Amino acid sequence: MTLPPQLKWRFKPTAKPQGSSDGFWYDLTDGGYLKPEACLADPMQVKAVQEAVALLRSFEQALTDAELLNEF
Numbered sequence: 001m002t003l004p005p006q007l008k009w010r011f012k013p014t015a016k017p018q019g020s021s022d023g024f025w026y027d028l029t030d031g032g033y034l035k036p037e038a039c040l041a042d043p044m045q046v047k048a049v050q051e052a053v054a055l056l057r058s059f060e061q062a063l064t065d066a067e068l069l070n071e072f
Contacts, residue, residue: 007045015039029053 018034019027027034028049036049063069 010041
């Protein structure tokens with residue numbers, strides 16, 4: 001899914017602050033603290049975020065499998 005270059009994120013008026021002190025990536029993925037469906041008003045934007053996370057997780061796993069990820 002391609003998003004427009006000038007994407008305007010649409011948040012729910014009732015959205016509460018998201019995340020924790022573990023950082024954005026962890027909160028969005030492994031931590032589960034940041035839930036796009038809880039704060040985004042547009043279901044297409046929720047889907048786009050979910051697909052982007054899945055794509056990046058796949059890339060991360062491929063790097064790991066190829067022994068090309070060096071975290072320190």
